[in-house]
Amino acid sequence: xxxxxxxxxxxxxxxxxxxxxxxxxxxxxxxxxxxxxxxxxxxxxxxxxxxxxxxxxxxxxxxxxxxxxxxxxxxxxxxxxxxxxxxxxxxxxxxxxxxxxxxxxxxxxxxxxxxxxxxxxxxxxxxxxxxxxxxxxxxxxxxxxxxxxxxxxxxxxxxxxxxxxxxxxxxxxxxxxxxxxxxxxxxxxxxxxxxxxxxxxxxxxxxxxxxxxxxxxxxxxxxxxxxxxxxxxxxxxxxxxxxxxxxxxxxxxxxxxxxxxxxxxxxxxxxxxxxxxxxxxxxxxxxxxxxxxxxxxxxxxxxxxxxxxxxxxxxxxxxxxxxxxxxxxxxxxxxxxxxxxxxxxxxxxxxxxxxxxxxxxxxxxxxxxxxxxxxx
Numbered sequence: 001x002x003x004x005x006x007x008x009x010x011x012x013x014x015x016x017x018x019x020x021x022x023x024x025x026x027x028x029x030x031x032x033x034x035x036x037x038x039x040x041x042x043x044x045x046x047x048x049x050x051x052x053x054x055x056x057x058x059x060x061x062x063x064x065x066x067x068x069x070x071x072x073x074x075x076x077x078x079x080x081x082x083x084x085x086x087x088x089x090x091x092x093x094x095x096x097x098x099x100x101x102x103x104x105x106x107x108x109x110x111x112x113x114x115x116x117x118x119x120x121x122x123x124x125x126x127x128x129x130x131x132x133x134x135x136x137x138x139x140x141x142x143x144x145x146x147x148x149x150x151x152x153x154x155x156x157x158x159x160x161x162x163x164x165x166x167x168x169x170x171x172x173x174x175x176x177x178x179x180x181x182x183x184x185x186x187x188x189x190x191x192x193x194x195x196x197x198x199x200x201x202x203x204x205x206x207x208x209x210x211x212x213x214x215x216x217x218x219x220x221x222x223x224x225x226x227x228x229x230x231x232x233x234x235x236x237x238x239x240x241x242x243x244x245x246x247x248x249x250x251x252x253x254x255x256x257x258x259x260x261x262x263x264x265x266x267x268x269x270x271x272x273x274x275x276x277x278x279x280x281x282x283x284x285x286x287x288x289x290x291x292x293x294x295x296x297x298x299x300x301x302x303x304x305x306x307x308x309x310x311x312x313x314x315x316x317x318x319x320x321x322x323x324x325x326x327x328x329x330x331x332x333x334x335x336x337x338x339x340x341x342x343x344x345x346x347x348x349x350x351x352x353x354x355x356x357x358x359x360x361x362x363x364x365x366x367x368x369x370x371x372x373x374x375x376x
Contacts, residue, residue, distance in 0.1 A: 046351040049340035051304060053354065055333050058280040059326050061318045063218060065255060065274040067209025067227070069266060072258070073175060073201035079190045080168035083108060090197075092182050096173040102197050103171040103184060110166040117159035124152040177201040180268075202266040204259055207237070209274050210252035216242065219276050225257045230271040235259050239276065283318045283326040290338060291315075291325075301327075302344070304335040310348045 083105040090102040131148035134140045181198035184190060207227045211219055223239045240258035247254065257274055290301055300314045313336075315329035330336075335352065337344070344350050 046349060047340070047344055048351045048353050049337045049344060051335050051352040051354050052338045053333055054284050054286065054330065054336050056282050056284045056330060059283040059318060061278050061281050061283075061326070063211070063215045063276040063278060064319075065209040065211050065215070065276070067207050067255075067257075067272045067274045069229070069268055069270040069272055070206045070208045070256075071177075071180075071200035071202055071266075071268050072204055072206055073177070074180075074198065074268075075174055076181075076198045077102075077171050077174070077196050079105065079171075079192060079194045079196055081105065081165055082191050083169060083189070085184050085186055085188045085190065086169075088182070088184075088186050090179050090182070092179055094179050096177060096179060096199065098173055098175050100173045101170055102173060102179060102199075103182070105169040105171070105190070107166055107169040110162060110169065113162040114159065114166055117155065117162045121152075121155040121159050124148075124155040128152045171196050173199055175199070175201050176203065200268065202268075203261045204237075205261050205266045205268075206240070207235070207257040207259065207272050207274055209255050209257075209272075210247065210250060211242065211255045213246065213251055213253070216246075216253040216255075218278060219255065223276055225274055225276045227257060227259075227272040227274045281318060281328060282332070283328050284330045284334070285321075285324045285326055286336070287338075288320075288325050290336065290341075292341065300329070302337045302341040302346075303330075304337065304350070304352060308349055308352055310337070310344050310346050310350060312346055 085103060086106045087104040088102075089104065090096055090100065096102060128148045128151070131140060131145050135142075135145050177199045178201075179197055180200045183195045183197065190196070219239060219242055221239055221242060224236070225239055226234055226236045228234055237257045237259035239255065241254075241256040243254040246252060255274070286301065291299055292302065293299060294312050294314075298312075298314050299317075300312050303311055303313050305311055313330055313334065315327040318326040318328055320326075338355060
C-alpha cells in the first residue's frame with residue numbers, strides 16, 4: 001500500500017527528527033558533565049562517609065552560673081516591748097548610719113522605772129557595806145550578810161531590765177545601710193516580736209547563685225569573677241562563699257560573689273549571670289548538628305580510627321559561640337564523620353571521603369542494596 005505524504009506531514013516528521021537529535025546531543029553532553037568520578041560503592045563494597053580532620057586549640061573558658069544581686073546583710077528589726085509608735089524618723093529607701101534612730105516607741109513609765117532602780121541600787125549598796133562592817137564586829141551572822149548580797153544583786157538586775165526596756169523603745173540602725181521596708185506608721189500599737197523595719201547593707205553587695213555539681217569543685221573562695229546584670233552592666237568581684245554541702249532538693253551548691261560598692265547604691269534581686277574564669281582548656285570547635293547520643297545516653301561524636309573503623313567519642317561541652325560549640329574529649333587531631341554518620345554502625349569499617357577533597361553529595365549517600373539496584 002502506498003502512503004502519500006503531503007508537505008504538512010513531511011514538515012512534522014522533520015521537526016520530530018530535529019528535536020530528537022537535539023535532545024540526544026543535550027543528554028549526552030549533560031551526562032558527561034555529571035559523571036561522578038567516584039562510584040557510589042567502591043570495589044571493596046565499603047560505605048562512604050564524609051570525614052573532617054579536626055584540630056584542637058587552647059580555649060579560654062568560664063563557668064557560667066545564673067544568679068541575682070543581693071544585700072550583704074539584711075535585718076528585720078522587731079519590737080521587744082508592747083507600746084505605741086510615738087515617732088517615725090526615717091522613710092523607706094532612706095540611707096541610715098549605724099545608731100541612727102528610725103522609729104521611736106512610747107517609753108511609757110520606763111524612764112521613771114530606771115530612776116527608781118538606780119535609787120534602789122544605791123540603797124542596797126549602802127546596806128550591804130553596813131552589813132559587812134557588822135559581820136566583822138560579830139554583830140550579824142553569815143545568813144544576814146547573804147540576804148544583803150541577794151538584795152543588792154536583785155537591785156542590779158532590776159536596773160538592767162529597766163534600761164533594756166527603755167532602750168527597746170528606740171529602734172536604731174544596726175549598721176550603715178538603707179531602710180528597705182517600714183511596717184508601722186505613727187500611732188500604731190505594736191506587741192512584742194512584731195516587725196518594725198527592714199534594713200539592708202549594700203557595702204559591699206553580693207551576687208548569689210547555685211553552682212552545678214560538675215562545676216563546684218573548680219570554684220574556690222577568692223577566685224576573681226564577673227557578672228552580667230540584666231541592665232547590661234558588667235561588674236567585677238571575687239568569690240566570697242561556696243557551700244560545702246549541696247542543696248538536697250536541687251543538688252547544687254550555693255555560691256556568693258562579693259562586689260565592692262563605694263556608692264552604696266544597688267538593687268536587690270536583679271537577674272545576673274556569674275562568670276568564673278577557668279584555665280585555658282584544649283578543645284575542638286564543632287557544629288552542634290554533629291552531636292549524637294549513644295545507646296547509654298552519652299553525648300558525643302562519631303569518628304574513625306587510623307584503620308577507618310567507626311568509633312564513638314564521648315565529649316563535654318565547654319562553651320557555645322556564634323559559629324559552633326567548643327568541646328573536650330577528642331584527641332589533638334581527630335577524624336570526625338561529618339556526613340553519613342546515620343548510615344554506619346560502631347565497629348564498621350568505612351571508606352572516608354575527606355572534606356578537603358572535592359566530592360559530590362552523591363558520594364556520601366547510603367550504600368544501595370542489591371534489591372534496590374535490581375542486581376542479583
